[in-house]
């Protein structure tokens with residue numbers, strides 16, 4: 001799996017958020033997108049995920065051949081503070097539902113994932129009653145444990161306590177070595193495992 005950005009740019013109204021971004025993301029590598037608040041890190045990650053449309057240039061996913069733009073989303077999973085969980089579902093219902101359209105990594109079941117997250121006692125609780133840190137653990141699990149080659153993480157340690165941060169590092173170490181991981185963050189705790197760093201500030205006009 002490769003993601004190729006060629007002369008990519010994004011403009012909101014008259015303001016270019018970034019421009020002339022040419023970059024190759026490769027399998028089994030981890031990338032950090034860094035930059036000041038409001039510089040465009042989340043925007044770039046959402047463009048890579050396909051959730052936001054870029055204004056110029058191209059974003060291509062390749063796996064042997066070029067992957068059509070309308071099916072790129074099948075190859076990536078994302079966790080972000082602004083992506084909501086279905087509040088009315090219980091944790092078990094949500095993970096079962098998720099699995100019906102995006103399988104989890106081989107060997108993982110809804111039950112083992114709940115145990116991995118340390119959320120056994122909340123398995124039958126509606127997500128609306130979860131704390132912000134509990135929700136963040138669930139978001140990380142659905143992104144990192146989905147059976148997809150590309151994992152996109154926006155501010156992955158938002159709302160996590162020390163145990164939650166250890167869980168995050170454990171999930172990365174155990175499940176991400178062979179995948180293409182991109183983290184958008186300003187906090188080294190979130191991206192210290194990344195072996196490539198992209199500063200969005202280098203792609204301002």
Ligand SMILES: Nc1ncnc2c1ncn2[C@@H]1O[C@H](COP(=O)(O)OP(=O)(O)OP(=O)(O)O)[C@@H](O)[C@H]1O
Nearest residue numbers: 012013017035036037038039040041042043044186
């Ligand atoms: N839908 C939108 N319409 C107009 N402007 C937007 C929109 N979304 C984001 N922006 C602007 O794009 C810029 C980049 O925002 P973005 O959220 O990508 O920054 P960021 O680097 O992730 O910030 P932070 O570190 O605070 O999370 C900001 O100036 C923001 O106001």
